[in-house]
Amino acid sequence: MATAATLRRSVDPAARFEARSATREAPWVKRTLLAVALSFFALFLLMPLIAVFIEALRKGWETYFTALIEPDALASIRLTLLAAGIAVPLNLVFGVSAAWAIAKFEFRGKHFLITLIDLPFSVSPVIAGLVYILMFGAHGWFGPWLNEHDIRIVFAVPGIVLATIFVTFPFVARELIPLMQAQGREEEEAAIVLGANGWRTFWHVTLPNIRWGLLYGVILCNARAMGEFGAVSVVSGHIRGETNTMPLQVEILYNEYQFAAAFAVASLLALLALVTLGIKSWVEHNAARSGPAAQDEATAS
Amino acid sequence: MARSTRVLPGFGPTLGLTLTWLSLIVLLPLASVFLKASNLSLSEFWNVVSAPRVVASYKLSFGMSLSAAAINAVFGLMLAWCLVRYRFPGKRLVDALIDLPFALPTAVAGIALTALYAKNGWIGQWLEPLGIQVAFKPLGVLVALVFIGLPFVVRTVQPVLEDLDVEHEEAAASLGAGRGQTFRYVLLPVLLPALLTGFTLAFARAVGEYGSVIFIAGNIPMISEITPLMIITKLEQYDYVGATAVAEVMLLISFALLLLINGLQAWTARRTGRDR
Numbered sequence: 151m152a153t154a155a156t157l158r159r160s161v162d163p164a165a166r167f168e169a170r171s172a173t174r175e176a177p178w179v180k181r182t183l184l185a186v187a188l189s190f191f192a193l194f195l196l197m198p199l200i201a202v203f204i205e206a207l208r209k210g211w212e213t214y215f216t217a218l219i220e221p222d223a224l225a226s227i228r229l230t231l232l233a234a235g236i237a238v239p240l241n242l243v244f245g246v247s248a249a250w251a252i253a254k255f256e257f258r259g260k261h262f263l264i265t266l267i268d269l270p271f272s273v274s275p276v277i278a279g280l281v282y283i284l285m286f287g288a289h290g291w292f293g294p295w296l297n298e299h300d301i302r303i304v305f306a307v308p309g310i311v312l313a314t315i316f317v318t319f320p321f322v323a324r325e326l327i328p329l330m331q332a333q334g335r336e337e338e339e340a341a342i343v344l345g346a347n348g349w350r351t352f353w354h355v356t357l358p359n360i361r362w363g364l365l366y367g368v369i370l371c372n373a374r375a376m377g378e379f380g381a382v383s384v385v386s387g388h389i390r391g392e393t394n395t396m397p398l399q400v401e402i403l404y405n406e407y408q409f410a411a412a413f414a415v416a417s418l419l420a421l422l423a424l425v426t427l428g429i430k431s432w433v434e435h436n437a438a439r440s441g442p443a444a445q446d447e448a449t450a451s
Numbered sequence: 452m453a454r455s456t457r458v459l460p461g462f463g464p465t466l467g468l469t470l471t472w473l474s475l476i477v478l479l480p481l482a483s484v485f486l487k488a489s490n491l492s493l494s495e496f497w498n499v500v501s502a503p504r505v506v507a508s509y510k511l512s513f514g515m516s517l518s519a520a521a522i523n524a525v526f527g528l529m530l531a532w533c534l535v536r537y538r539f540p541g542k543r544l545v546d547a548l549i550d551l552p553f554a555l556p557t558a559v560a561g562i563a564l565t566a567l568y569a570k571n572g573w574i575g576q577w578l579e580p581l582g583i584q585v586a587f588k589p590l591g592v593l594v595a596l597v598f599i600g601l602p603f604v605v606r607t608v609q610p611v612l613e614d615l616d617v618e619h620e621e622a623a624a625s626l627g628a629g630r631g632q633t634f635r636y637v638l639l640p641v642l643l644p645a646l647l648t649g650f651t652l653a654f655a656r657a658v659g660e661y662g663s664v665i666f667i668a669g670n671i672p673m674i675s676e677i678t679p680l681m682i683i684t685k686l687e688q689y690d691y692v693g694a695t696a697v698a699e700v701m702l703l704i705s706f707a708l709l710l711l712i713n714g715l716q717a718w719t720a721r722r723t724g725r726d727r
Contacts, residue, residue, distance in 0.1 A: 163613070167536045172624035173617050179630070184539055187529040194598050195551050197573065198563035205566055244472045251465040255457065263469075265713065269477055272705045272712075274659025276679040277698045280686065281480035284487050289691060291483060315476055339458045348460035370553070377556025379662035380679065384686065397558040397662070404562050404666065413566075416559040423554035430554075431547045 202420045206413035217403075217411035218418070225391040226399035226415070229307065233382075233395060234375035237314040241371055245322025246364070250356075253330030254338065264327065270319045278316045279384025282309055305387030310395060313381040318371045325367035326360055333359055362437035366430065373426040377419055484702060487695040499696040504672055505681055511589060512678040516657035519596035520604075524650045527604025528642070534605075535612040549605050552598055557662025564595055565667045587669030592677060595663040600653030607649035611642060611723050644719035651715055655708040659701065 167173040175183075207214055217223060248267060252260060270278065284290050286303035296303060303309050337359070341351040357364075379397040386393045394402065396415055403412035488496065499505070533539070534546055552560065568575045568585035575586060585591050615638070623633040661679040668675045676684075678701060685694035 162538045162542070164536055164538045167617070168538065170617065170621070172621040173536070175630050180537060183529055184533055184537060187526065187533045188539075188545070190526040191530060191545055191548075193574070194594075194601060195548055197567055198560060198598065199548070199551060199555070201563045201567050201573065202559060205563070244469065247465040248469040248473075250461060251469055254459050255462045255466075257466070263473075265709065266473060266477070267469075268709070269481070272655055272659075272709045273481070274661065274679050274682075274698075274701055274705070276659070276661050276682050277484070277701060280682060280694060280698050281483055283686065284483040284691070284695065285480055287691070312476075316480070319476055335459060342458050342460070351459075352461075373554045377554075377559070379556060379558040383661075384683065397556045400556075400558050400562065401666075409566075412562060416556075416562060419556045419559045423551060423556070423559075426554040427547050427550055430550065431543070 199420060199424075202413055202416050205409060206417040208413075209410040213410050214414045214417075217408075217414035220411070222391045222394070223399060223411075223415055226394045226396045227418070229310070229392075229394065230376050230396040232307070233311050233314045234372055236311050237318055237375045238368060238372050240315060241318050242322050242364075242368060244319075245324075245326055245367060248323040249326035249330050249360075250352075252327050253333075254335045267323050268320050270316055271324075275317055275378065275380030276384060278381035279313050281316075282312050282385050304385045305389070306393060309385035310382050310393060313385045314375050314378055317378050317381050318375045321371035321374065322364070322367035325363045325370075329360055329363040330356075362433050362440070366433045366437075369426050369429050369433075373423060376422060481702070484695055484698050487692065488699045491692055491696060496696050499693045500700050504676070505678070505697060507673045508676045508678045508681045511592060511675065512658055515589065515592045515596055515677075516654050519593055519600050519657050520650045520654040522593075522597050523600045523604045523653045524646055527601055527649060527653075528608055528646060530601075531605045531608040531612055535609060550602050552600075552602050557599070557660070558666070560598055561595060561663040561666030564598060564663065565591070568594060568667065586667055587671075587675070589668075589675050591667035591669065592664050592675060595667050596657040596660060599660050599663055600657050603652040603656060604646070604649035607645045607652065607719075608642060611645040611719070614723065615641065641722060644715060644722045648712060648715040648719055651708060651712050655705065655712065658704065658708075 251257075252264065283304050286292050286296060286309065288297065290304075292303075303312070337355050338351050341355045342348075346354070376395075377397060378395075379401070382395055383398060383401070386395070386398055388394060388398065388402070390402070396419055400412050400416045400419070403409075403415065491499070530545075530549065534542065534549075565572075565586050567573050568578070568591060570576065570579050570584075570586070572586070575584075578585060583590070585594055619637050619641075620633055623637045628636070659679060661677070661683075664677055665680060668677065668680075670676055670680060678697065682694045682697050682701075685691075685697065
């Protein structure tokens, strides 16, 4: 088992294309394609990433850490954690329940429902913020009522949480629906027939099967929740130390020409992105090893 | 499957929760845009959405989004090809970092790209003597949108490329086709639906993108203002009706793109025999 795993990792699937003359290009073609593609990669993806850390440390480690423990920066970190801490679990529960209904049952309008769940992906983040202003703002539908009862939603923390939920809405459902559809319902049906109740079936049969997909959805959902800028910017009101999330704090510092401080906060978000990508690669690796794809690979090689 | 043969429990509660949450978080708020905009008469609506400054922003947003998606289609295909077909050092790192634009907050991308392309930046200082200015110009919008859109093309083309049967290429080679001909007549037709899907996904994302663009664009009226910024500008002037009218135009375009993407994905599935 261990040798099979290491073998699979060491043999790049690309080798089979390079080995056959029918699927191999002339060496100069390969070198040119690699050079152009990797230069593009370096120019557009690698350099911006490196620039964040270089700019953050331009004035030394001391300035870097001073910028991070500054009260407004700390407040923005707390608010970002709070917004993600509410939005991610809610969308997790929603995603699992949507995937259960869609993948395990047949009903009319299923494809339409999937399209509706995907909707927040195709809406501009600015509009995602705007809709809550129209609902809960001073001139919005519920504005007068909220005002009467002295409840603030927009330009306050609840609005930020709502906008975050909106933009991260599809992430978990999107990962789970195709996965659970592919797995079918035989295993769950067997558990029910054998006398397990619904919850037990879910915890002991479904959850172990979907754990990698679930983790994948959650980390992507979390990355977006912590990094969202446009939607949150519209509903935040930009009150320092109160309604600024980390991305908004980056904007404020940047617009005040405090570049080192802006990039210091930005570097935390860039680290979050790197951790997200690291976990994502790890999950993909594990999912490929435990899933049916691994068996296909093993039989092929 | 008929209702009577359902063995699994929980259909009612899970579908109920899904529909309630969907309605509260997504559908009702989006409906408010159309209700708010209906406060305007048709001619007032038209005046708002066809004002010169707004029209200039459509031209910039659509022109740059199309250009960025086209650039990504070309280089994204190349990157996907290299990742699937060639062995090279650092490949796993490159493969993992392709998704960076999905994971890196847009505001961070925005200030990083601005720092790179400013006059004294790493890249900007080499472009400046050539008379090319990127930061705070329309070209800056293009750079930001290329960054944002790249993974969409790579990640839609890559799986299709991985699943291709080599038999077709071997058949083409045995019939005497060169690699160029094989690519043009055998591979490209199979890859085309996925490539178009990636192009459209990148385009759809670019049209609505805000965070990464506003830092590098300079936001000069009539020259480098994108459409999402017009909504923000109108909101800051408390012109809620105007903001909503522009938002409605953008939403209609998004819905049209969504339909197009669904159609393209169905085409990809048929062409490659994959059911997604």
